[in-house]
Amino acid sequence: MSQFEEVFQKSSLHPKPKGLTLQYGTAGFRTVAKHLDHVMFRMGLLATLRSKQTKSTIGVMVTASHNPEEDNGVKLIDPMGEMVNSDWEGYATQLANAEQEALCPALKDIIEKEAISISEIASVFIGRDTRPSSESLSQAVLDGVSCLGGHTQDYGLVTTPQLHYMVRSRNTHGGYGTDTLQGYYQKLSEAFIELTRNAQNHTDDQKRLVVDGANGIGAPKLRELEAFLNSELLVVLFNVGCSGKLNYLCGADYVKVHQKPPQGMHMEAGERCCSFDGDADRIVYYYNDSAGSFHLLDGDKIATLISTYLKELLIQAGLNLQIAVVQTAYANGSSTRYLEDILKVTVYCTKTGVKHLHHAAQMFDIGVYFEANGHGTVLFSKKAEEQIQQLTQDSNVSKAKKRAAKLLKNTINLINQATGDAISDMLIIEAVLAIRGMTVQEWDSIYTDLPNRQLKVKVSDRCVIDTTDAERRAVTPAGLQDAIDALVKKYTKARAFVRPSGTEDVVRVYAEANTQESADDLAHEVCLAVYRLAGGVGDVPKPDHKH
Ligand code: NG1
Ligand code: ZN
Secondary structure (H helix, E strand, O other): OOOOHHHHHOOOOOOOOOOOOOOOOEEEEEHHHHHHHHHHHHHHHHHHHHHHHHHEEEEEEOOOOOOOOOEEEEEEOOOOOOEEOOHHHHHHHHHHHHOOHHHHHHHHHHHHHOOOOOOOEEEEEEEEOOOOHHHHHHHHHHHHHHOOOOEEEEEEOHHHHHHHHHHHHOOOOOOOOOOOOOHHOOOOOOHHHHHHOOOOOOOOHHHHEEEEEEOOOHHHHOOOOOOOOOOOOOOEOOOOOOOOOOOOOOOHHHHHHHHOOOOOOOOOOOOEEEEEEEOOEEEEEEEEEEOOOEEEOHHHHHHHHHHHHHHHHHHHOOOOOOOEEEEEEEHHHHHHHHHHHHHOOOOEEEEOHHHHHHHHHHHEEEEEEEEOOOOEEEEHHHHHHHHHHHHHHOOOOOOHHHHHHHHHHHHHHHHOOOOOOOOHHHHHHHHHHHHHHHHHHHHHHOOOOOOOOEEEEOOOHHOOOOEEEOOOOOOEOHHHHHHHHHHHHOOOOEEEEEEOOOOOEEEEEEEEOOOOOHHHHHHHHHHHHHHHOOOOOOOOOOOOOOO
């Protein structure tokens, strides 16, 4: 039987619901799990072709991140651990939407366009999150790969960034790390222990960190890591997934969007806490002050802490390397002002979605990128890594320079440069706070966030909204941007924008202003403008934040 006959036959065991069309969105395919079996099988096929084309290992992660437990999703990972190239996103959409008879012709089309030699060997790494649907869906991916004769390595339950790390490690043949969980924990823990050796007064009190695992994969993986940390970090875990539902009233997305602590967590006043999301690629920090007020330290605060630390080390090391911080339109205006005016680093704004931030960060010697929601990492260029490495080996430099160079080197080892990683980001933040002898309150006081509000509006077709200027301005429908501009003018220090979501069937609205009441009112008024001018459906949006 030819390979294509086998694909045709096996594909009928993973039938596509007739008429269903899906789009490879901001972070792969995402929808209710019961509609995804055929997509998984086909992504197994596509990953195998991508592997043959790149002559490298490709990753397939089964997860829907912060979405509800009933959903699932899948994304492909390119050889260096990055999100898959955008041409291949298009192929993914074509394959996912092809009816049974059109599947093999669609595959042949890709093989031709990309000049793929089908006899080439292929290798695909697979991982999954803790959703009940993930196990059988990852089995469908395995079926797809074996249909085209690819080799598979199934890592089972892993965080999304762990799978990105495995793919990058395999393709760099040990130049990045060892492609096992043990290798991942060893690399991170050794760098963390080296860094915290430099900490001022690292007492047990300061080592204590309260973590919300979002009832997802992050909690068991953090437990595994703990064994490698020699008690240099004392993690107190909540929402570990034994009883609560994944991402339900907890996790990084809930905390960021609702600006309140997760349920199921015990927080003492002043205590440093953080939340992962369901697949542990996002993290946000927070604390309650003694008056009971909640303080959130989101991706923008994380980017500020890390870039301040790196800039200081570069000065101490005498290295002339350019640092840039990459943000999206969701970055709080105060953070952008602080980074540009006080810290004096380059700030670059991209469209929402990690792949856009990641690519922009690659343009600089050191690119720190974070979405406000807590997804981010730091990229070091080859030039930066080489200069830092050389300095650590130079016997003619001062002790202070050498110390800074060693700290930079261990920081590079601690960072997961393949993608944003809640575990790696958490360790960096903990190390930076320890080295600088800084409390979470001191970190929070670097700048004060402008009050802000994020809302969503349902419209009949969210594609009627087209944006420009890194999504900060709406080009269509006619009149919408003028309406937003007029509303923004009514408030002080205000800013607002709208964009169609890439992961949900909604239009997102963001507003910030000098008071929470103004931010709330502005967000609500912009929702009404979207509803009126972009074909709102259902009830007219109500100011649901006013209780
Ligand atoms: P959409 O639904 O396109 O806004 C959301 C997040 C993104 C990104 C993706 C993937 C916000 C406002 N948007 O995208 O930043 O993380 O999910 O997870 O947080
Ligand atoms: Zn995630």
